[in-house]
Amino acid sequence: xxxxxxxxxxxxxxxxxxxxxxxxxxxxxxxxxxxxxxxxxxxxxxxxxxxxxxxxxxxxxxxxxxxxxxxxxxxxxxxxxxxxxxxxxxxxxxxxxxxxxxxxxxxxxxxxxxxxxxxxxxxxxxxxxxxxxxxxxxxxxxxxxxxxxxxxxxxxxxxxxxxxxxxxxxxxxxxxxxxxxxxxxxxxxxxxxxxxxxxxxxxxxxxxxxxxxxxxxxxxxxxxxxxxxxxxxxxxxxxxxxxxxxxxxxxxxxxxxxxxxxxxxxxxxxxxxxxxxxxxxxxxxxxxxxxxxxxxxxxxxxxxxxxxxxxxxxxxxxxxxxxxxxxxxxxxxxxxxxxxxxxxxxxxxxxxxxxxxxxxxxxxxxxxxxxxxxxxxxxxxxxx
Amino acid sequence: xxxxxxxxxxxxxxxxxxxxxxxxxxxxxxxxxxxxxxxxxxxxxxxxxxxxxxxxxxxxxxxxxxxxxxxxxxxxxxxxxxxxxxxxxxxxxxxxxxxxxxxxxxxxxxxxxxxxxxxxxxxxxxxxxxxxxxxxxxxxxxxxxxxxxxxxxxxxxxxxxxxxxxxxxxxxxxxxxxxxxxxxxxxxxxxxxxxxxxxxxxxxxxxxxxxxxxxxxxxxxxxxxxxxxxxxxxxxxxxxxxxxxxxxxxxxxxxxxxxxxxxxxxxxxxxxxxxxxxxxxxxxxxxxxxxxx
Numbered sequence: 001x002x003x004x005x006x007x008x009x010x011x012x013x014x015x016x017x018x019x020x021x022x023x024x025x026x027x028x029x030x031x032x033x034x035x036x037x038x039x040x041x042x043x044x045x046x047x048x049x050x051x052x053x054x055x056x057x058x059x060x061x062x063x064x065x066x067x068x069x070x071x072x073x074x075x076x077x078x079x080x081x082x083x084x085x086x087x088x089x090x091x092x093x094x095x096x097x098x099x100x101x102x103x104x105x106x107x108x109x110x111x112x113x114x115x116x117x118x119x120x121x122x123x124x125x126x127x128x129x130x131x132x133x134x135x136x137x138x139x140x141x142x143x144x145x146x147x148x149x150x151x152x153x154x155x156x157x158x159x160x161x162x163x164x165x166x167x168x169x170x171x172x173x174x175x176x177x178x179x180x181x182x183x184x185x186x187x188x189x190x191x192x193x194x195x196x197x198x199x200x201x202x203x204x205x206x207x208x209x210x211x212x213x214x215x216x217x218x219x220x221x222x223x224x225x226x227x228x229x230x231x232x233x234x235x236x237x238x239x240x241x242x243x244x245x246x247x248x249x250x251x252x253x254x255x256x257x258x259x260x261x262x263x264x265x266x267x268x269x270x271x272x273x274x275x276x277x278x279x280x281x282x283x284x285x286x287x288x289x290x291x292x293x294x295x296x297x298x299x300x301x302x303x304x305x306x307x308x309x310x311x312x313x314x315x316x317x318x319x320x321x322x323x324x325x326x327x328x329x330x331x332x333x334x335x336x337x338x339x340x341x342x343x344x345x346x347x348x349x350x351x352x353x354x355x356x357x358x359x360x361x362x363x364x365x366x367x368x369x370x371x372x373x374x375x376x377x378x379x380x381x382x383x384x
Numbered sequence: 385x386x387x388x389x390x391x392x393x394x395x396x397x398x399x400x401x402x403x404x405x406x407x408x409x410x411x412x413x414x415x416x417x418x419x420x421x422x423x424x425x426x427x428x429x430x431x432x433x434x435x436x437x438x439x440x441x442x443x444x445x446x447x448x449x450x451x452x453x454x455x456x457x458x459x460x461x462x463x464x465x466x467x468x469x470x471x472x473x474x475x476x477x478x479x480x481x482x483x484x485x486x487x488x489x490x491x492x493x494x495x496x497x498x499x500x501x502x503x504x505x506x507x508x509x510x511x512x513x514x515x516x517x518x519x520x521x522x523x524x525x526x527x528x529x530x531x532x533x534x535x536x537x538x539x540x541x542x543x544x545x546x547x548x549x550x551x552x553x554x555x556x557x558x559x560x561x562x563x564x565x566x567x568x569x570x571x572x573x574x575x576x577x578x579x580x581x582x583x584x585x586x587x588x589x590x591x592x593x594x595x596x597x598x599x600x601x602x603x604x605x606x607x608x609x610x611x612x613x614x615x616x617x618x619x620x621x622x623x624x625x626x627x628x629x630x631x632x633x634x635x636x637x638x639x640x641x642x643x644x645x646x647x648x649x650x651x652x653x654x655x656x657x658x659x660x661x662x663x664x665x666x667x668x669x670x671x672x673x674x675x676x677x
Contacts, residue, residue, distance in 0.1 A: 021470040024463060050466040055497030059459035062452065062494065066427065066463025069450055072470045074463075092453055196448050196464070198425055198476040203443040205451040207434060 002176045007138040007168045008033030010175050011077065011103050011161075014145030016047050017183040018101075020075045022067035024052035024060045028082040029115050030169045031105045035077060057082035061089035061100075068098040069204065071195040073149060076100070079165065080107035080121045087125065090158075094129025094220065096205050099152035099159070099190070101145065102130075106265070106316075107165040108351040116352020117165040119265065119317040123293070123325045129220055131159040131227060132293040134264040138173040143244055146178070150187050150234050155223045164316075166352065167266040178242055186241050224295045231292060248297035251304050253279055254286030259310040259367055260341075262330055264290045267314060267355045274360045285364055290326065298333045305334065311341040312367040314360075316349040323347065323377040344373045348381045355381070391572060392418050401444035403436045406601025408591035408608055409510045410436060411565040413445075413481070416508060416587075419575035422447060424477045425468075427461040429491065430454040431483035432517040432593075433510070455490040457482040458498035461505045477579055478505035484525035485515045488546050499555035502583045506575070509548065509586070512593035520596040527616075528663065529656055531648045532596070540651065544663070549588055549622065556625030558583040562617065564590050566609035570619055570631055590617045598647020610642040615668045620675070628675040639664055 005013070011034050015023070023042070025035045041047035050067075054060050060076050068074040078086065083104050093100050108118035122132060133148065135141045141163055148159035163169060196204055208216065231248060239245035253275050254260055263271050268289045278285040288304050290297065305311055315324025322328055327345030334340050344367045349355040359381050366378070396417035403410040409432055417424070426449045428434060434451060438444045452460040461480040468476055482491055487509035495507065514532045515521040522532040524546040535541040552560045559581045563571040571589065578585040592608045594601040611617040612632060616639060619631040639661045643649040652660075 022463065022466045024466075050470055052462055052466055053501070054459060054462065055493060055500070058455070059462070059494050059497055062456035062459035063463030063466065065452065065456075066450070066460040066465075067467035067470070068463075070425070070464055070467035070471065070473075072467035074467070088453055089456070196425055196450055198423055198448060198468075198473065201443070201446045201448055203437065203440070203445070203449040203451065206437060206440045206443065206449070207451075208440040212440065 001179070002174050004172050004174050005138070006033060006170065006172050007141055007163065008170070009037050010138040010142040011145055012037035012041060013177055014142045015075050016041055017178060017180060018146050018149045018187055019073065019189070020047065020049050021072040022050050022052065022064070022074045023076065024054055024063040024067070025076045025078065026054055026057045026060045026082060028057070028079045030107060030165045031077045031079045031082070031103070033169065034103060057085045058089060061086040061093065064100045065089060065093050065096060065098060068100050069096065069196050071190065071192045073190045074100045075102070077103040077105070079105040080109055083121050083125060084109060087128070090125055090128035090130055093158045097156035099149070099156060101148045101152060101159050101161065103145065103161045103163065105163055105165050105169045114351040115165070117167055117316065117349070118351050119162070122160060122162045123317050125160070126294060126325070129157060130294060131157060132162060133159065134162045134291055134293060135168070136266060136268045136289065138168065138171070138175045139244070140246055141168065142175055142177070143238065143242070144246070146183060146187055147234050147238055151227065151231055153190050154230055155227050156193060157220065157223055157227070162265070164266040182241050186238060227295045228297065246291055248292045249300045249304060250289040250291065252287040252289065254288065254304060256284050257286035257308055258284045259312060259364065260286040260288050260305060260308050261360070261364070262288045262290060262311060262313040262326060264293070264326060265316065267316065267349065270355060270357060271360055274357050274364070278364065296329055296333065301330060301333050302337060305341055306337070307339065308341045310344065310367055312344040312346060312363050314346050314348055314355065314363065316355070318347050318350065342372070344378060345376060346378045346380050348379070353381055391415070391568070394418060394421070396422065396446045398444050398446065401436050402438060403432070404595045404601070406592070406594040406604035407436070408565045408593060408604055409433060409512060411568070412508070412510045412571070412589045412591050415565070415568050415571050416479070416575050417447065419572045420477050420479065420579055423475055424479050425450065425464055427452055427457055427464055427478065427480045429457040429482050429486045430517070431486050432512070433481060433483065435517060454486055455494055457486055457491050457494070458503070458507060459494040461507070462498050462501070462503045465503060465505050480505060480507040482507070482509055483517070484509060484511040484513060485523045487511070488525040488548055489523050496555065499552060499557050499584045499586070502557065504582055504584070506578050506585045506587065508589060510589045510591040512591045512596060513545070514596050516593050516596040528660065529652060531651060537651050552586045553622045553625040555584070557586060558624060559621070560586040560588070561621040562588045562590070562619055564608050564612050564617065564619060565592065566605050566612060567619060567632070574621065596648070598650070599645060603645055607642065607645050610637065610645070613637045614639045614642045615664055616642055618668065618671055620671065628671070628677070630671065630675045
C-alpha cells in the first residue's frame with residue numbers, strides 16, 4: 001500500500017512492522033517525531049511494546065542493553081549530542097553482542113549549537129562495532145529498519161540506520177508500506193543464540209583477561225566481515241518478497257565513466273539529477289552511493305572504481321586535521337590497488353548548508369579540469 | 385529489633401570469590417541473596433563487586449549476573465525488567481547492585497530517573513564510603529574529615545557525606561531502608577519485605593571495608609555494629625517517602641568507639657571528634673522527628 005508519510009513516521013512504521021518489544025528513547029531534535037509517533041502506537045495498543053521514557057540518551061542505550069540481553073527485540077532513536085552521550089554504551093552493546101537497532105538522524109555537534117544535517121555524529125561512532133546504514137529515501141529508511149533487525153539478529157551485532165536531518169526526517173514522500181503478513185514471514189520473532197536466563201547461573205560481560213580478550217575482538221571483526229554477505233543475502237530475500245533492494249553500494253550510470261562521484265545519504269538524489277544532465281550532454285560522469293559504512297564495502301568499492309581515472313568524494317562531515325571521512329576511507333581501501341584513481345576529497349553541506357546542483361557541478365568541473373587536487377581537502381561551498 | 389530469624393541454608397555466594405578478607409560487601413550480597421532466593425538477575429556496574437564476582441570464565445555467584453557500565457545500574461535494570469515482562473516473566477526479581485560511587489556519584493542521574501518512573505526492581509547500594517576498587521579515592525559517600533588517597537592527611541574530606549536516603553525519600557518510592565551486615569536478621573527481613581513490594585525499592589547497606597578503612601579484618605563486624613550503635617548509621621525504613629520507622633534506638637555510645645578502630649580516622653583531634661559527635665546527634669534528632677511525624 002503506497003501512502004504519503006513523513007520520513008519519521010516511516011521509521012516508526014518499520015518498528016511497528018518489525019514487532020519491536022522494547023523501545024527506550026530520549027527526545028532530541030530532529031528525532032522527536034519518531035518517538036512521538038512510537039508513543040502513540042504504544043499508547044493505542046497497535047504496537048505491543050514497552051516504551052521506556054528515560055532521563056537521558058545514556059540511559060536509553062543502557063536500558064536497550066538490558067532489554068536486549070534478556071532476549072527482547074529492542075529499538076532506540078537519537079541524534080547528534082544524544083548519540084555522542086551514548087558513545088560509551090555503543091561499545092558496550094556491540095561487545096555484549098546485542099542486536100539492538102537504532103535510528104540516528106544525522107545532525108551537527110556543538111559548539112556552536114546547530115540542529116541541521118551533518119554526518120559527524122554517526123561517523124564519530126564508526127569504531128564502536130555497530131553496523132551503519134546510510135539511507136537516501138523514506139522508503140529505504142523503512143525497509144532498512146526491517147532488514148537491520150534481521151541482519152543484526154543473525155550476526156549478534158547492533159545496527160545503526162542513519163538518515164539526514166530535515167532533508168529526510170521532516171520530508172513527506174510516497175512510501176510503499178509492506179503488509180504485516182509478509183514482514184512476519186521475512187522477519188520471524190527474535191530467537192537469541194544466548195541470553196540472560198534467570199534459570200541459568202551465567203555471568204555476562206565479566207572481567208576478561210588478556211588471554212581471551214583478543215579472541216573476542218577477533219570474533220567481532222569476523223562477524224563484521226561476514227555481515228557483508230549476510231547484508232546482501234537478506235537484501236536479496238527482501239527483494240524477492242517486496243521487490244526492492246539496496247546493496248552495500250549502488251553504482252549509478254558508471255559505465256565507462258571518466259569520473260565517478262562518491263556520495264552517501266540524501267545528497268545522492270541531487271547528484272543523480274546532475275549526473276543525468278551530464279550524461280545527456282554526452283559526458284561520462286557516474287555516481288557511487290555508499291550505503292554501509294560499517295562493514296565498509298571494501299571489495300565493492302574496489303570493483304566499482306577499478307579503471308576509473310578520477311573520483312570525487314563528497315563528505316558532509318569533517319575529521320579535523322585529516323579531512324572528509326568517506327574520502328579518507330575510500331583512499332585507504334584503494335591504496336594497495338595496482339591502478340588507483342586520482343581522488344578528490346570535497347567537504348560540503350556542513351551544519352545543514354544545502355548541497356545544490358550548482359555545488360555539485362562545481363565539484364565535477366573542478367575535478368575534470370585539475371590534473372591534481374590543489375589541496376587534500378577541498379571546500380566547494382566555503383564562503384571566503 | 386525483630387525476633388530471631390533462621391536463614392535459609394541455600395548459599396548463592398561461593399567460596400573462591402575475590403574479596404579481601406573481612407569484606408562487608410561480600411556478606412551484604414550473601415544475606416541479600418538468601419532473602420531473594422534463586423529467581424533473580426543481578427545487574428552489576430563497575431565496583432569492587434565486579435571483581436568479587438570473578439574473572440571470566442569463573443563466577444562466584446550461583447545466579448545470573450550482568451556486568452554493566454559504571455553509571456548504568458538503574459538504567460540497565462530498567463531494561464532488564466522491561467525485557468523480562470515482554471517475554472512474559474513476571475516472577476524474576478531484578479536486583480541492581482552498586483557501590484557508593486555507582487550510586488551517590490556517577491549513577492545518581494540514572495538512579496533518580498528510575499526512581500521517578502517507579503521502575504519495578506530492587507536497588508541495593510553497598511556503601512563502603514569511597515572508591516575502594518580503584519584504591520580508596522573519596523566519593524560523595526565519604527564522611528566528613530575522612531582520610532582517603534585523594535583526601536590525604538593534611539587535607540582530609542571537607543564535606544559531609546551525601547544524604548542518599550533523603551534523596552530517595554524525596555522521590556517518594558514505595559520502600560527505602562538502611563541495613564547493616566552486623567544486623568543480618570534485620571537486613572534479611574528488609575530484603576524479604578522489599579521483594580514483596582512492587583515498584584522501586586532502595587536498600588542502603590553500610591559495608592565495612594578493612595582495606596580502605598584501615599581496619600583489622602577481624603574487627604569488620606564490630607566496626608559495622610558500632611556504626612549503628614553510635615547512631616552514625618541508624619537502621620530505619622521509609623515508606624512512600626514519608627513514613628519513617630526506626631528499627632533500633634541504641635543507648636548512647638560515643639562516636640570515638642567507632643572512629644578509634646579505623647586508621648582512616650587516626651588523625652582526628654579531640655575537637656574534630658566533637659564536631660562529628662555533634663553532627664551525629666543533630667542528624668539523629670532530625671531522624672527521630674521524622675519518625676514521630
